[in-house]
Amino acid sequence: xxxxxxxxxxxxxxxxxxxxxxxxxxxxxxLPWVALVPLFxxxxxxxxxxxxxxxxxxxxxxxxxGITAWLPDAIANYWQQPFLLGLGLFVATSAxxxxxxxxxxxxxxxxxxxxxWPSPAFVAAAWVAAELGRCRLFGGxxxxxxxxxxxxxxxxxxxxxxxxxxQVADLGGVYAVSFVIVACNAAVVDLAVLxxxxxxxxxxxxxxxxxNLGIAAALVVAAAxxxxxxxxxxxAATPPTHSAAIVQGNASLGTxxxxxxxxxxxxxxxxxxxxxxxxxxxLIVWPENAMSFFAEDEPLxxxxxxxxxxxxxxxxxxxxxxxxxxxxxxxFNSAFVFSNTxxxxxxxxxxxxxxxxxxxxxxxxxxxxxSFGRMREFTPGTRLAxxxxxxxxxxxxxxxxxxxxxxxxxxxxxxxxxxxxLSNDTWIGDELYSLNHLAIGVVRAIxxxxxxxxxxxxxxxxxxxxxxxxxxxxxxxxxxxxxDGVTTSSEITPFVRFGDLFALLCTAAVLxxxxxxxxxxxxxxxxxxxxxxFSEEA
Numbered sequence: 040x041x042x043x044x045x046x047x048x049x050x051x052x053x054x055x056x057x058x059x060x061x062x063x064x065x066x067x068x069x070l071p072w073v074a075l076v077p078l079f080x081x082x083x084x085x086x087x088x089x090x091x092x093x094x095x096x097x098x099x100x101x102x103x104x105g106i107t108a109w110l111p112d113a114i115a116n117y118w119q120q121p122f123l124l125g126l127g128l129f130v131a132t133s134a135x136x137x138x139x140x141x142x143x144x145x146x147x148x149x150x151x152x153x154x155x156w157p158s159p160a161f162v163a164a165a166w167v168a169a170e171l172g173r174c175r176l177f178g179g180x181x182x183x184x185x186x187x188x189x190x191x192x193x194x195x196x197x198x199x200x201x202x203x204x205x206q207v208a209d210l211g212g213v214y215a216v217s218f219v220i221v222a223c224n225a226a227v228v229d230l231a232v233l234x235x236x237x238x239x240x241x242x243x244x245x246x247x248x249x250x251n252l253g254i255a256a257a258l259v260v261a262a263a264x265x266x267x268x269x270x271x272x273x274x275a276a277t278p279p280t281h282s283a284a285i286v287q288g289n290a291s292l293g294t295x296x297x298x299x300x301x302x303x304x305x306x307x308x309x310x311x312x313x314x315x316x317x318x319x320x321x322l323i324v325w326p327e328n329a330m331s332f333f334a335e336d337e338p339l340x341x342x343x344x345x346x347x348x349x350x351x352x353x354x355x356x357x358x359x360x361x362x363x364x365x366x367x368x369x370x371f372n373s374a375f376v377f378s379n380t381x382x383x384x385x386x387x388x389x390x391x392x393x394x395x396x397x398x399x400x401x402x403x404x405x406x407x408x409x410s411f412g413r414m415r416e417f418t419p420g421t422r423l424a425x426x427x428x429x430x431x432x433x434x435x436x437x438x439x440x441x442x443x444x445x446x447x448x449x450x451x452x453x454x455x456x457x458x459x460x461l462s463n464d465t466w467i468g469d470e471l472y473s474l475n476h477l478a479i480g481v482v483r484a485i486x487x488x489x490x491x492x493x494x495x496x497x498x499x500x501x502x503x504x505x506x507x508x509x510x511x512x513x514x515x516x517x518x519x520x521x522x523d524g525v526t527t528s529s530e531i532t533p534f535v536r537f538g539d540l541f542a543l544l545c546t547a548a549v550l551x552x553x554x555x556x557x558x559x560x561x562x563x564x565x566x567x568x569x570x571x572x573f574s575e576e577a
Contacts, residue, residue, distance in 0.1 A: 076228050158251060213482050325494060464497045
């Protein structure tokens with residue numbers, strides 16, 4: 040018993056480590072295709088469905104910490120509390136929006152398998168159902184989904200082989216990519232188990248292994264062929280390209296708002312804009328929180344910008360706070376479009392606020408408010424049409440909004456020609472966060488086939504093509520100005536049209552299969568009971 044537990048622990052640790060190394064900044068290209076194999080072996084060896092669920096839940100916590108190691112420190116620093124508090128909140132949220140779903144996945148596979156591991160298609164569908172649960176339940180935690188492991192986070196002048204299956208995201212979202220990867224892992228498990236058996240015991244299993252490997256290989260090849268075709272089509276098209284620039288200030292205002300920060304760092308963005316103007320861009324983008332003042336109430340700040348832009352055919356899209364005109368104003372995390380005269384021509388207010396950073400969920404509890412409520416409270420904005428700019432209609436996504444595919448889909452359905460993600464990465468200050476945030480944006484670009492402009496306070500800022508290629512990227516933790524061309528599109532992909540339908544179908548298929556298996560078991564039990572009664576009567 041002890042030896043089995045030690046073996047399971049080792050397998051879980053190896054799998055979680057391989058899973059973490061599949062993501063940026065490590066990004067080992069082959070690991071995603073086998074990272075889950077040790078976990079699946081441990082689940083097959085589990086004595087029951089509940090034991091398998093416990094094993095998967097532990098894996099979920101380890102994997103979550105590996106790809107979200109920045110979170111406990113960020114929470115503690117933001118609230119100025121001990122690290123243990125940040126760690127405790129991390130464990131609580133990871134258990135609720137990660138371990139729980141992976142545990143249910145394992146229980147479903149173990150229950151259906153009844154001593155035999157289910158087919159790769161079922162395992163992949165169950166994994167997708169778990170990821171959908173992570174993204175939709177308890178507020179949603181879409182960080183670290185398997186499909187993101189294939190997304191690049193550095194500049195790439197030519198498409199790599201891993202970008203081929205990534206292109207299926209425009210059919211079923213990141214879930215379709217996860218499905219292909221997990222099916223491959225499940226088939227490799229069958230092969231690994233076959234090789235570990237004795238020769239005499241392996242004869243009956245060979246046909247099943249060959250069949251499952253064939254299913255997985257067919258999925259991977261089909262995804263790669265589809266990706267090749269889409270890349271050929273998209274890269275052959277040459278739509279008009281608009282010149283754009285990103286100004287990355289690499290300036291921090293700390294984790295809490297203080298009055299002395301009002302107007303701080305504006306000069307840095309003016310200097311960066313002056314540098315960008317030398318390349319005659321049509322649009323210059325500043326990141327989230329670039330402005331630390333209320334632009335609508337500050338004509339002098341806007342005049343400073345107008346003097347700089349005088350004579351240039353350019354607009355500036357910048358992030359900053361705004362407030363409602365009332366005695367008890369509401370505050371918003373906003374994005375503004377400025378003309379070359381310094382006038383505000385459009386504004387977007389962030390819809391999906393970040394819990395504990397932009398709004399405090401437990402503000403009604405006085406003690407918690409005194410101890411933890413140290414940030415300016417924002418009010419969520421309402422859904423608006425994309426902002427009109429000089430190069431097209433911009434679908435604005437502020438910081439964490441790009442993690443939620445349904446928000447991005449809304450932008451495109453509302454008419455966005457391209458996407459703009461304004462982000463403040465300075466307060467976290469960890470490349471693990473920043474690079475994975477960019478990788479998520481890459482998948483959003485593919486899902487919607489929209490060009491993505493990502494403007495970050497501390498990097499990486501980037502230009503991402505509709506094929507998911509990172510055309511230009513800024514260095515981390517440096518002031519920089521990034522230049523490139525932006526293409527616009529009106530294409531509506533199957534994913535934009537149908538949303539999470541693929542993931543919902545996977546979930547329905549798993550539930551139906553479990554219900555069918557349970558019904559068959561019940562009928563077998565009833566049949567056995569009836570036979571017993573008949574014999575007693577005879």
